[in-house]
Amino acid sequence: MKYSEEPDAFLQAVLEGFVDGIVVVTDQQEIIYTNATAQSICAQLSKEDKAFLPTEIQRAYEALVESRDLYGDRSITIESEAATPETRFRIRAQWLPLELVQRPCVLLRLQDQNQATLGLAVTEAQKWDLTPRETEVWLLRRSGCSYKEIAAMLYIAPDTVKKHLKNVHLKRQVVQDETDWQESQAS
Structure with missing residues (x-):
């Protein structure tokens, strides 16, 4: 070096x-x-x-x-x-x-704090392997936007926001379950 x-x-x-x-x-x-x-x-x-x-x-x-x-x-x-x-x-x-x-x-x-939240949301999106649209929805949700606000900003229906956030939570849970499993195998 x-x-x-x-x-x-x-x-x-x-x-x-x-x-x-x-x-x-x-x-x-x-x-x-x-x-x-x-x-x-x-x-x-x-x-x-x-x-x-x-x-x-x-x-x-x-x-x-x-x-x-x-x-x-x-x-x-x-x-x-x-x-x-x-x-x-x-x-x-x-x-x-x-x-x-x-x-x-x-x-x-x-x-x-907004910048820190944005950085955390981007890291989470990569960790959970979110799609580009899921990432957009997650960034806005992490920033404190409501379902209606997200829907208006992204020109999608509130039910579509709910669907994307459900997918985000499922992917997050899969990663958490995998981490828990690996930790249990290590001990």
Whole structure:
């Protein structure tokens, strides 16, 4: 394996490739790094708030910094949620030891729950070997759409949605049964 001559460029490429937003902030609120996803999420959450770190993210950051007096150097993660009319975001704050920076740093991970649900639904569709139409129906159902909403979006009858979801559940059960059987044979 060949490593890049520029480790900073390599690390930045890795951080930019994350689906989650990444923000690194010192304990004195100096922002060291943000990836493009974090910038987008912060913009969505701070439509009226002009600060870079929206109120919800700032609260998680402050809770972690204040917890240091209680927990010392123990590894803890503060979790919170924020919402817009379009989506929900999970916020996780934890200490990040960085030798290159003189101040203690906080890692803020921002996860778009809709994006996470979509990723999970795609993985499930592949695992259960769903047809393209079953996958479409499953993605919409996992996103919280009702049978009627799915039918309207895909221009199909609600009974057809029910049929596809029944097939999805049957395929899921077949995979689960196979997994259970394999586990029972292994023990």
